[in-house]
Amino acid sequence: MLEVLQSPQSILHSNYHHVSPIFRYTLDNQLLTIEQRQFYEDNGFLVIKNLVPHGLLDDCHRRFIELCEQRVPWGGITMMKDVQLRKTGVTGEKLFNKAQDWVFDEVLSNYIFLPQILDYVECFTGPNIRAMHTMLINKPPDPGFATSRHPLHQDLHYFPFRPADRIVCAWTAMERIFVDNGCLFVIPGSHKGPLLQHEYPNWENGVNKMYHGIRGCDDAPVVNLIMDKGDTVFFHPLLIHGSGMNRTQGYRKAISCHFSADEVEFIDVRGTSQESIAKEVEEISKRRGMALNFQDIWRFRSRLVRGMEQRL
Numbered sequence: 001m002l003e004v005l006q007s008p009q010s011i012l013h014s015n016y017h018h019v020s021p022i023f024r025y026t027l028d029n030q031l032l033t034i035e036q037r038q039f040y041e042d043n044g045f046l047v048i049k050n051l052v053p054h055g056l057l058d059d060c061h062r063r064f065i066e067l068c069e070q071r072v073p074w075g076g077i078t079m080m081k082d083v084q085l086r087k088t089g090v091t092g093e094k095l096f097n098k099a100q101d102w103v104f105d106e107v108l109s110n111y112i113f114l115p116q117i118l119d120y121v122e123c124f125t126g127p128n129i130r131a132m133h134t135m136l137i138n139k140p141p142d143p144g145f146a147t148s149r150h151p152l153h154q155d156l157h158y159f160p161f162r163p164a165d166r167i168v169c170a171w172t173a174m175e176r177i178f179v180d181n182g183c184l185f186v187i188p189g190s191h192k193g194p195l196l197q198h199e200y201p202n203w204e205n206g207v208n209k210m211y212h213g214i215r216g217c218d219d220a221p222v223v224n225l226i227m228d229k230g231d232t233v234f235f236h237p238l239l240i241h242g243s244g245m246n247r248t249q250g251y252r253k254a255i256s257c258h259f260s261a262d263e264v265e266f267i268d269v270r271g272t273s274q275e276s277i278a279k280e281v282e283e284i285s286k287r288r289g290m291a292l293n294f295q296d297i298w299r300f301r302s303r304l305v306r307g308m309e310q311r312l
């Protein structure tokens with residue numbers, strides 16, 4: 001009998017609809033135009049205008065404020081503080097710059113189940129979709145130390161699952177986001193390169209927790225993504241991106257989720273450039289009383305959101 005050996009990657013591909021030989025980063029689908037598909041293949045991102053209903057974003061905004069003011073229990077949600085603002089005694093929305101890991105929150109999770117989002121996600125992941133990493137980012141007016149910046153980085157640095165091409169981030173503007181309030185910026189085409197070495201930037205006034213960056217990348221030419229409320233950018237986890245300082249007095253909000261194919265494989269990152277982030281994440285988990293390894297931490301914070309309903 002002939003035994004055909006397949007790599008995990010080829011198994012992943014063959015489980016899906018046909019992957020055209022000319023397209024690597026997108027799967028055959030009925031939604032993307034050829035031009036949109038080619039744009040993502042070439043650039044590693046795609047902006048869809050006015051995709052998310054404003055009512056849903058307003059509900060998420062209100063929920064974030066409730067979480068900041070501790071009017072609802074945090075449960076498994078992580079609320080993160082700006083490195084400088086935490087020293088000032090401010091509270092509520094003024095203190096927290098991020099809510100993370102809310103896949104089971106009854107309000108915020110409406111974002112990860114939104115058909116308008118999942119229909120696009122499916123073009124990159126295939127039909128069985130898992131929400132892996134959820135964030136509501138509340139970029140504060142910069143406290144004068146440029147700590148509201150997010151250094152250039154690749155999200156795959158944080159993830160112990162593969163293949164990268166079956167992971168996509170959806171990032172939605174919850175209000176108009178422009179250069180002055182710290183829009184997202186990207187290096188088009190950088191998703192075609194390898195995963196690079198990341199570390200904490202050497203900023204004199206401190207860096208927010210987990211804001212690792214790519215060394216020597218600060219002066220790279222970037223494209224600013226100016227977006228209106230509800231606009232959504234889908235991008236590849238190797239795309240180099242970051243966001244600027246918030247020079248306005250408003251709290252700039254965006255909501256995002258990294259989705260992956262349910263079939264992704266978890267990998268051991270020991271001995272790779274991801275080892276330091278794995279240790280940092282495992283350390284935090286241990287301090288919270290859950291001594292889990294990096295892969296299991298990611299397994300537990302994820303949720304199946306489309307396909308294979310019987311497993312929900």
Ligand SMILES: O=C(O)CCC(=O)C(=O)O
Pocket residue numbers: 135137139150155184241242243254
């Ligand atoms: O919303 C932002 O400012 C960028 C967020 C980002 O790139 C991240 O958290 O990985």
